[in-house]
Amino acid sequence: MSSSPLEPAAPVPPDAFGLYVHVPYCARACPYCDFDFRVDPRPDGGALLEALRREVLGRDDARLGQSPYTIYVGGGTPSVLSAEDLGALLAWISSTWSARACAEWTVECNPEHIDPARLESLQRAGVHRISLGVQSLDPVGLRQLGRAHDPDQACxxxxxxxxxxxxxxxxxxxxxxxxxxxxxRAELQRVMSLGASHVSIYALTIEPGTPWERLAERGVRRLPQVDDAADALECCAAVLGGAGFVHYEVASYARGPAYAVHNTGYWLGRDYVGVGPSAASAQHRGDGVARRANPRGADWWAGEGASVEVLDSESAAREALWLSLRLLEGVEIDGFLRRVHRDRAWLDARTARARARGNITLDGGRMRVAAGRWMHHDDIAADVL
Ligand code: SF4
Structure with missing residues (x-):
């Protein structure tokens, strides 16, 4: 699939794919978020497990009977499940997909849920990694972001x-x-002092229709400013980069080889299959890609059908280019063109505007985002898609 240096030493099977399982509950609603979740501090994990089982049994998808290369359990907030329900969900995943043997199994958690019982559930199931929603180590930031934990609890x-x-x-x-x-800087120093091997950094964006947007419209709360976000992202790159973290993707930093294998699969164009409300799937079909989006929220619980679209070869190639350029290592041109069944003239034409703007460079057979321009990734997307 790829000659990326981000790939592990062991060869990645040519048919590798990622499995995503969506847990659609949160204890409370963060004011900026429009993900697919229900507010429920004590959700019925047994009902969710039954519904997920039904979806898997009812879907005509050969991938769901195969062993995934990586597994990611996200949400929502998977850790809002009780330790018992979380353990049952993870045991089902483990037995259905041989999860212990996969290259990486990640579960999203919130700091306030990390207690001995849930940690035991994660450990017993064989989970390798958690993605922890710390979001800030500043009490003012945590209050604005509507989070339930404090800095010490996160640490x-x-x-x-x-x-x-x-x-x-x-x-x-x-x-x-x-x-x-x-x-x-102080937040970043504290994160690094904890020894975390991977940090994901997102600039705050306020989604339409969210409580934060309504408060801003009434003049009660300020909206984040683009310039402040750019300064903050530059600061993160300087501090984390200076401490030896590799900035390998637009929003991702890793110490040593601890990059996110599952997410890297998305950026390298690997197939993925998602189960649960709003979960997405993408599978290569010839030169194109079949995409499926599960219904959101109540429609999924009611067993409504998914929406399916097939990207033709041209659309699939453009999307693959944009996703690959999220990786700071960029695109190895010859291999990429073989993968997407395109020629050099196509790549030159697709990237002409981004190159003219100085956002993309060519260097030693690679095309990559130019130094210092990765914050312009949205512009690059608009130019190459
Ligand atoms: S915990 Fe995550 S998914 Fe839930 S509301 Fe907050 S940001 Fe959204």
Whole structure:
């Protein structure tokens, strides 16, 4: 599939794919978020497991009977499930898809849920890694972002998971109104002092129709500013890069080889199959890609059908180019063109505008986002798609 140096030493099987399982509950609603979730601090995990089983049994998809290369359990907030329900869900995943043997199994968790019982459920099932929604280590930031934990709780969660041998990826949101560069540096220093092997950094964006947007319309709350976000992202790149983290993807930093294998599969164009409400799937069919989107929320619970579209060869190639350019290593041109069944003239034409703007460079058979231009990834997307 790929000659990416991000791939592990062991060869990746040519038919490798990722499995995504969506847990659609959160204890509370963060004011900026429009993901597919229900607010329920004590969700019925047994009902969710039954519904997921029904979906898997009822779907005519050969992938669901095969062993995935990577597994990612996301949400929502999977860790809002009780330790018992979380354990039952993970045991089902483990027995259905030989999860212990996959290259990477990640579960999203929130710091306030990291307790001995849930950690035991994760460990017993054989989960390798958690993606922890720390978001900020500043009490002002956490309050604005509507999070339930405090900075110390987040740090204790990272340390407790690592003590049990779980790899930890820390999610941070930057660019919230009032965040200072000094404050952000202090947050990053504290994250690094915990020994987390992976950090994902997102600039705060307020989705339409969210509580934050309504508060901003009434003048009660400020919207994040694009310039502040750009400064914050530059600060993260300088601090984490200076400490030896490799900035390998637009939003991702890894210490040593601890890159996110599942997510890297998306960027390299690997197939994936998703189960649960709003879960997406994409599978190559000839030169094109068949995409499926599960219904959101109540429609999924009611057993409504998924929407399916087939990207033709040209659309699939453009999307593959855009996704590959999320990786800071860029695109190995000859291999990429073989993969998407296109020629050099196609690539030159597709990237002409982004190159003219100085956002993309060519260097030693690779095409990549130019140094210092990765914050312009949205512009690059608009130019190449
Ligand atoms: S940001 Fe995460 S925890 Fe907050 S509401 Fe959205 S899905 Fe739930």
């Amino acid at each position: 204790e969660a990272v340390e407790a998971a690592q003590r049990l041998g779980l790899a930890v990826s820390v999610d941070l949101i930057v660019g919230w109104p009032g965040q200072t560069t000094e404050g952000l």
